[in-house]
Amino acid sequence: MTERADVLLVPPAVAPDGDDPLTHLLFAFKHEGMNLQAAILALKKIPAQSVALAFQRSPSSGYARVACYLWEIANGQRLGDLPPAVGAYEKLFDDASYVTDRVQRDTRWRVDFNGIGSPTYCITVRRTPDVVAMLDADVLGQVDKFVSGIDKAVLDRAVRWAYLSETDNSYAIEREKPSASKAEAFASLLSRAHDAEVISEAYLVALQNLAVSNPLDRADGFRDEQNRLRNEMRGALGVTYLPPSPELLRPVMDAVMALCNDRDSKVNALVRGSLASFAFVFAHPFMDGNGRLSRFLFHKVACADPRLANGLVLPVSVAMKRNEREYLAALQSFSKPSRAFWDVTFISDDQIYQDFRGQPEIYRYWDATACVEFGLRMADEALQRDLRQELDFLHRFDLVYHAINDAVDMNNNDLVLVARTIAETGELSNNRTKQLIAKGHHPDLIRTAVDAALGALTDMDDV
Known part of the structure; x- marks a missing residue:
């Protein structure tokens, strides 16, 4: 057999005889791994x-036992009048090929469910080279080591910067600029990411009310009408995504909230944060504010890891804003295939009818590999680029500020502006110099301030 990027080539001599669906499914279990959505829908x-009959022929066959186990889940029925299963317990997912969680043992079929979630809502994450490399990089371990040597006062300033930057960029991703009060409220919300408060419908409703700008869009519960996402195109083609219908939403959201609240999970916290974020936005439980809340849930889940201490959050939205095309691709890894199961009839901008022709399983069993790859990359970039750069800036700013303050007598507001400009750019622009002179500062005083600042930076670089 030859495995390529998107296909497994099987020689005729090895392929199953005939067209029996179960024979082909068991062959897939053996050679292709576990596609749980396809398996459930097939069964x-x-x-x-x-x-x-397949089980009776071989009660010890792990593949036959898995088929029986999943058949009962798929059909909500019990297979009767069968001998006891025998043999070693069979893991549903191969630990070497998939990111797995703790085992939930089924003694009837001697199958160990080790997926992420539950037998009725399970997210698959394949151990691709990118996923393995990012897990091996241990971003949270790097964060812990990095911040351990930072002065607490400086770290507190970095935390405040992370809250504000995360707020600005989370809104900016949706082409919104929040009011000062709304930005402050959302930044305050981020500080609650470290709280141990259990995520519930009431909790999410309260957060949604903080996150949306228009009072008319504030929810009092999960939506009871169909939501849809649209782009600038007219007609049915302008409808880009339809989340689960209201009757499907409740079980999906119960599973998403259970995923968020599972602090006993053995899955990496950044993987779980990515899953919580994307699972929430795919469920789209509110008519507005889902994107912002999804990015908050990344922090809420990731911050359960003790290595994100001292109130720190990784500014992943800053990295996401910088990589919007990749963010869209991660979202479309689920939204595009699921959209194909909806028939949409466009009557007018206010009259759009949709009919779901798929199965509920597409919202309950899905592959999040692309989403996790993106989430892990953004967490790493948020550390390596954004957090490190901000702490480097704070160090430069403090050196420049104290050097100028020791050299000249300048009011605090102008001193901060000059120090920030030089710390950021390594110089004081002609325009800023003219502004200071217009305020009454003597050119000699400005030159002395700049010389002191640049001298401090040179001394820092020489160390």
Whole structure:
């Protein structure tokens, strides 16, 4: 057999004989890993007697036992009059090929469910080279080591910067600029990411009310109408995504909240944060504010890891704003295929009808590999680029500020502006110099201030 990027080439001599669906499914279990959505959907169409017969032929076969286990989940029925299963317990997901969680053991079929979530809502994350490399990089371990040597007062300033930058960029991703009061409220919300408060519908409603700008968009519960995302195009093609219908939403959101609240999970906290964020936005439980809340949930889940201490959050939205095309691609890894299961009829801008022709399983069993790859990259970039740069800036600013303050007598407001400009750019622009002179500062005083600042930076670079 030859494995390529998106296909497994099987020689005729190895391929299953005939067109029996169960035979092909068992072959896929053996050679292609576990595509849980495909397996569940296939088993909904396979008769009980076919699965039972395969098990009776070989009660110790791990693949036959997995088929029986998943058949009962898919159909909500119990297979009866069968001998006891025997053999070693079979893991549903291969630990070497997938990111797995703690085992939930099924003694009837001797199957260990080790997926992320539960047997009725499970997210798959494949161990691609990018996922493995990012997990091996141990971003949270790097954060812990990095901040351990930083003065607490400086770290507190970096934390405040992270809150404000995360707020600005989370809104900017959606092409919004929050009012000062709204930005302050959302920044305050980020400080609650470290709280141990359990995520519930009431909790999320309260956060949604803080996150949206228009009072008319504030929710009092999860939506009870169909939501949709649209782009600038007219007609049905302008509808880019339809989340689960209201009747499907509740079980999906119950599972998403359970995922967020699972502090006993053995899955890496940044992986879980990525999953919580994307799972929430795909569920789209509110009519507005879902994107901002999804990015907050990344922090809420990731901050359960003790290595993100001292109130610190990684400014992932800053990195996401810088990589919007990749963010869209991660979102579309789910939204595009799911959109194909909806028939949309466009009557007018205010009259759009949609009919779901798919199965609920597309919202309950999905592959989040692309989402996790993106989330891990953004966390790493937020550390390596944004957080490190900000702390370097704070160090430069403090040196420049004290050097200028020791050299000249300048009011605090102008002193901060000069110090910030030189710390950021390494110089004081002609325009800023003219502004200071217009305020009454003597050119000699300005030159002395600049010389002191540049001298401090040179001394720092020489160390």
